[in-house]
Structures are given as structure tokens and as C-alpha cells.
Amino acid sequence: MSLSVTVVSPEPEVREVETGTTAMDVVGQDRSVLVARVNGTLKDLDYVLEPGDVVEAVTAADPEGLAVLRHSCAHVLAQAVQQEFPEAKLGIGPPIKDGFYYDFAVGRPFTPEDLQALEKRMQVILKAGQRFTRRVVTEDEARHELKHEPFKMRLIGSEGGADVMEVGGAELTIYDNVDAKSGERCWGDLCRGPHVPTTRYIAPNAMKLMRSAAAYWLGNQENESLQRIYGTAWASKDELQGYLTFLQEAERRDHRRLGAELDLFSFPEEIGSGLAVFHPKGGVIRRVMEDYSRSRHEAAGYEFVNTPHLTKAQLFETSGHLDWYSEGMYPPMELDAEYTEDGLLRRAPQKYYLKPMNCPMHNLIYRSRGRSYRELPLRLFEFGTVYRYEKSGVVQGLTRARGFTQDDAHIYCTKEQMPGELDTLLTFVLDLLRDYGLTDFYLELSTRDPKKSVGTDEEWAEATEALRVAAEKQGLTLVLDEGGAAFYGPKVSVQAKDAIGRTWQMSTIQVDFQLPQRFDLEYQSADGTRQQPIMIHRALFGSIERFFGVLLEHYAGAFPPWLAPVQVVGIPVTDSHVDYLDQVAASLRAEGVRVEVDASDDRMQKKIRNAQKLKIPYMLIAGDEDVAAGAVSFRYRDGTQRNGIPVSEAVTEIVEAVRNRLQIA
Numbered sequence: 001m002s003l004s005v006t007v008v009s010p011e012p013e014v015r016e017v018e019t020g021t022t023a024m025d026v027v028g029q030d031r032s033v034l035v036a037r038v039n040g041t042l043k044d045l046d047y048v049l050e051p052g053d054v055v056e057a058v059t060a061a062d063p064e065g066l067a068v069l070r071h072s073c074a075h076v077l078a079q080a081v082q083q084e085f086p087e088a089k090l091g092i093g094p095p096i097k098d099g100f101y102y103d104f105a106v107g108r109p110f111t112p113e114d115l116q117a118l119e120k121r122m123q124v125i126l127k128a129g130q131r132f133t134r135r136v137v138t139e140d141e142a143r144h145e146l147k148h149e150p151f152k153m154r155l156i157g158s159e160g161g162a163d164v165m166e167v168g169g170a171e172l173t174i175y176d177n178v179d180a181k182s183g184e185r186c187w188g189d190l191c192r193g194p195h196v197p198t199t200r201y202i203a204p205n206a207m208k209l210m211r212s213a214a215a216y217w218l219g220n221q222e223n224e225s226l227q228r229i230y231g232t233a234w235a236s237k238d239e240l241q242g243y244l245t246f247l248q249e250a251e252r253r254d255h256r257r258l259g260a261e262l263d264l265f266s267f268p269e270e271i272g273s274g275l276a277v278f279h280p281k282g283g284v285i286r287r288v289m290e291d292y293s294r295s296r297h298e299a300a301g302y303e304f305v306n307t308p309h310l311t312k313a314q315l316f317e318t319s320g321h322l323d324w325y326s327e328g329m330y331p332p333m334e335l336d337a338e339y340t341e342d343g344l345l346r347r348a349p350q351k352y353y354l355k356p357m358n359c360p361m362h363n364l365i366y367r368s369r370g371r372s373y374r375e376l377p378l379r380l381f382e383f384g385t386v387y388r389y390e391k392s393g394v395v396q397g398l399t400r401a402r403g404f405t406q407d408d409a410h411i412y413c414t415k416e417q418m419p420g421e422l423d424t425l426l427t428f429v430l431d432l433l434r435d436y437g438l439t440d441f442y443l444e445l446s447t448r449d450p451k452k453s454v455g456t457d458e459e460w461a462e463a464t465e466a467l468r469v470a471a472e473k474q475g476l477t478l479v480l481d482e483g484g485a486a487f488y489g490p491k492v493s494v495q496a497k498d499a500i501g502r503t504w505q506m507s508t509i510q511v512d513f514q515l516p517q518r519f520d521l522e523y524q525s526a527d528g529t530r531q532q533p534i535m536i537h538r539a540l541f542g543s544i545e546r547f548f549g550v551l552l553e554h555y556a557g558a559f560p561p562w563l564a565p566v567q568v569v570g571i572p573v574t575d576s577h578v579d580y581l582d583q584v585a586a587s588l589r590a591e592g593v594r595v596e597v598d599a600s601d602d603r604m605q606k607k608i609r610n611a612q613k614l615k616i617p618y619m620l621i622a623g624d625e626d627v628a629a630g631a632v633s634f635r636y637r638d639g640t641q642r643n644g645i646p647v648s649e650a651v652t653e654i655v656e657a658v659r660n661r662l663q664i665a
């Protein structure tokens, strides 16, 4: 008997094949092909084809293929753990970004030595080339086989309940690891698959166990605590090396670490998780960031407002935040209760909330008096400090904090003004981000989820189209996030790549059909009728703290001169040159340059090292010859040096670099 299948890759063709032909038979035996995509679903390569199947070869170049490789490696880890710790019980083992993990119930936490021993065992398994063999089982069979695995037992029959790799396929399956030579079963695991054909598909030098940590069963705090091992696996040794180098580089740039090393900010235990204090040097950077942003906003026609941190509950009832955002808010403070002399409640306490967003307050400013079409677009700007309750597990330095200041603005405009406003807004946003040194962007357009949205079809269509046109005009890659918009309107977000290629979501431009309704916002149009304005939310940095953290990592602490807390340090060759450098410093200070002279007892070489550690852009060194010639020696952060530069020339070079926001090494 023969049947017809369509092969998409590696070579597109329609083929007549014998009954019993597997996916591997048609996509070839190339070791780089890990699994097959059959009719859009990933299948093991020994999947037996059916008439009309559409078959595609999937390699590690495909993210889904790489995930299969990593997940297969998680099986190998679990086998190794049960060899080393026969009493260990299996949790779940999914692929994750850049790797995989597996959870185990085991008597004690894993040590670094354990991980080394496990890695050795894994390498033996990988080299043995055990076959991953799929076997369909009934629930009863699975229960019988897995009666010593209490966590797997809980997954059987829980289809739909737990979103895990183990179950939830069309059939319940166990994957056996079968020895290549003897054909004997070495190990097995409940899993819906698919996997790579044999453990030889995972190169022993392209995988690594990274670390271990405690984790709750299925990630739920109410459940048992298990021990999780994280690992990573790649298509080749070089890719693994590249990843490890990237991690080292990211670690070197970690803003929490640089923040302490450069004395910029800290998170005092006494204040609480996710709440930063900025030290003087961090304060300088922050002030310069804010000042520049403020001046650009002023030039772009924004008006500045200020609003309080605290508000009565009613405001967030009106805005709807208490309905749909209360989990992100701090619990209320109950104030102003009144009691009778007998201690009876005369007036119930008033609830006050810390604000998680500034928008409702800006709406009150808009609504504080009648508005005419002549005032629109009205652009209200505020460095508004907000507080959001982030779970302690997700709080991370400045990039995910519990209190932060948004560079927040709300634009109120007419429907007709919206396209033009979005266009200039996006240009403004990108222009400003470029000034801070981010230059590599793509844009993401989030469109309507018809299942949950307010606003009419027409409003959504118009606003989405206006955002799309504005985004396309920028000539940047535009990624569509279909159905990903918040229920109250479409959004464009700016994704920026940093110096080591990581993507950060920066600015968002969000159209809102809901708040103008909820707050009854109006303006009087040219024909005298009352109309509802369109509202646009936009935060350019996201928050100052987060942007600060991103820039700190992007520059690895070596800020360009205009942002550097100390821009110049004078380094005397001996004590006798301090006075001379003080004069040079005075002429720089007169031009607004932040300059210090290192008059400490350290030797010159030590002073240079100190300045390098602090990543100060310019060192001006002066000795006898410089004093005699009215000159200084420039030493840059990258170690290059230029000698005998006349002082006036040195001042000009530095002032120009600061004014023009030049990037220097």
C-alpha cells in the first residue's frame, strides 16, 4: 500500500510512500533535524505518516526545535538524578527561555558538587545514545507504573487542570529510554513529547547545568517545596560558549552590582523591597536625565502638572482601577473615622490608596473647568511617582520596583488631531531615546482582542490604523501583537536593543477609549456641540528608575560625558601640581562641567586606577612640563592618552562633548 504526503522541507515535494513510512524516512537522517512538524504539530521523527500529512524538518534553528532539544536534555537530567539519588521523586521538567529545568523531591538541596557529578552522569547517558521511545498507556497502566512517583500520579487524569508537558496531549504517553546496544529499557518518564530520536542528538559539550534552587510544586506557594535544577543546552559547543560569554557580560553589567560599585543607589533593607534610594552620584545622573527630558517636553508643547501620591478610593472606583488593577495596588489606609463618646462608630473610615497610575488625576485637571477645541491638543506632563505592589519574587532592582517615578503624559485631542498627534509623538519619543544613546529599535503594535474591549469597531479601526501609519513612517521593523492590546485601546510600544543585544520594552503610546467616558471628559467643538476627546497615555522612559537601570547596563556604567556624575578628574603628578589643576578645574566649572581634583595622598598611578574604576570620562594629568606650557595631558577611559594639550583647548573639547551629548569610549 502506498500513500501520498507533502514534504515542506528540507526539499519541497509531494511523495508517494509505503505504509509505515516514518517522518524521518522523508525528512532524512541528517543529525541536525531534531523533530518533524506534521500538519503544524511537532512529532517525534519515528512518527508513522498518514495519507495527506504535510511534513517539515525542524532543526535547532527553529525555536520550537531548540525547545525539544532542551526538554529532551531535562529527561537526561532526571535519569541522572535518579541514578545518583535513587530516592528522588520526579516533578516536572519543561524547556524555558535559554534552557530547561527539572524539579525533584529529594532529601536536601543540591550542592555545586552534586551538579558536577550529575553533569558527568548525563554525559555518559548522552554518549550512550539511548533511544527515546514513545508508548501509549491507559490511565490505569500509568498509575500502576508510576505508583512510586507521587507527583506524576497527581498529573494523571488532571488534563486541562495543569498546563505541563507531562500530560494534556491527545493520548497519555510514557517515553522509555532504551539502550542502543542491548535494547533494554534504562529509564522512563510520563510525557506527551516529542523528543529528539536519541540522546546522541544532544552534544555533551553543548549542555551545562547552571544552578539549583528551591521551587514549589507547579509554582504554587501552597504546595510542597521541591529542588529545581536549571540547565542549558544548545545545538553546538560554540553556541553554548557564546551563551556563557553573554551571561558573563550581562553579569558584569548588572545594574544592581554597578549601582553599588559606583555608589549610585541602594535598596536599604529598612525601607523595604523594591524601594530605591539614590545616592549623590546617582542623583546627579537622575537630575540630568530629568532636566533634559523636561526641556525637550517643554519645547514640544507639554504643560507641567503635579499631583499627590495618595487619593481617596473613589477616584480609582471612577477610573475602574479598583475593578481591574487592585492586585497591583497597595492595600488601603483607613483614615478619618469618628467615634461617639461611647466608642460607637459615628463616621466610617475613609479609604485612601497610594496611586499606581497618574492618569485619573490628570483627568481631574482636564475636567477642572470647561474645555474648548481651541485648547486641544492638551498635553499634561508630570514626573509622577507611583506605587505598585509587585510580588516579592518578581521585584528586581530598578527594572522591576515597587515605587518609581514615571515620565508620564496624557494627551487630550480631537479625533481629527489623533493621527497627526501620534505621528509627532512617535518621532519625539524615538528622537529622545536616541539622545540617551539607544539607537537600535523595533516597534510593536498591539491590536484589539474582540473578546474583551470597550469602544466601537470604528474607534478601534481608526486608532489602530493611525498608530500603524505612524509606526510605519519610522521605517523600523513593525511587529504585530495581534489581540494583545489592553481592553481600553490599541498601543504601540518601542522595543530597544542594548549594547549586548538584549531587548527592553521602553516607551509605550496607548490610546484609551475608556477613561474619557468614565470621567465624562468633554470639550466644546467649533460648532458648539459637546464632544469627547481622545486620550493618549505615554511614558517615554517607562519609569526614570527603570530607564536608569537600562542605561546603566547599556553603558556598563561608562556613561557618556553629559550623563556622567563626575565628568572630569584632575590628577596631579605630585602635590605641587594641585594648585595648577584647581585653576583648570575652576575654568571647567565656570562652563558647568562637573569636575574634581584628586588631592588625596594616593600615588598618581593609584589615582588613575581609581578614576578608571569610577568610569570617569576624562582624566586631566598635570606635571612640571604641563604647568610650564599651560597645558594638561588627557587620559581617556579606554587608557589612551594625549599629552601637552593647551588648557583652553582641553576645556573646549570637554564642553563640546557634554553639550553635544557625544558618546565616547
Ligand SMILES: [Zn+2]
Pocket: 071, 072, 075, 165, 175, 190, 191, 192, 193, 194, 195
Ligand atoms: Zn518529555
Ligand SMILES: [Zn+2]
Pocket: 357, 358, 359, 410, 537, 538
Ligand atoms: Zn496614563
